[in-house]
Amino acid sequence: MTELPEYYFRIRENGAAVFRISTDNRQRRIEMEEIAIVNIRNGNIRPHGERALSPDEIDIIEQWCIARRTVLADRDIDDIHRAIDYLNLTTHWVQSRASDADLDDVTDRLLLAMHDLRSVLVRKKAERLSNGDPTHAAQESQA
Structure with missing residues (x-):
């Protein structure tokens, strides 16, 4: 044991x-x-x-x-x-x-959730770039 x-x-x-x-x-x-x-x-x-x-x-x-x-x-x-x-x-x-009924059920909620996520991601990325994060700036220049 x-x-x-x-x-x-x-x-x-x-x-x-x-x-x-x-x-x-x-x-x-x-x-x-x-x-x-x-x-x-x-x-x-x-x-x-x-x-x-x-x-x-x-x-x-x-x-x-x-x-x-x-x-x-x-x-x-x-x-x-x-x-x-x-x-x-x-x-x-x-x-x-997806059927039309399926899409009617989820489209608005998905669009709002994706809009919310996109807004936060864009704001956070802008904050990192404006703060001069050297690792992020180097990654951006390579992209």
């Missing part, structure tokens, strides 16, 4: 509930003692009940927060790449398979 980790992080919307894992009992049952709640958005670590967290526990939780933020950031960019794929698939669907 593989060794269990010392801590378990039950994912929540803004972070996690942190549990200490123990099998130090007569039946060797897994016991999970909640020790803290962590919010990854603001970095708040709140001990559970009257418990005081040790410096090692705080360090483990902070390291988990860093790793979790990385996972979430990777997911965000992956979602954007998927959105690009979905836009391409939607274009193909509109061109090849």
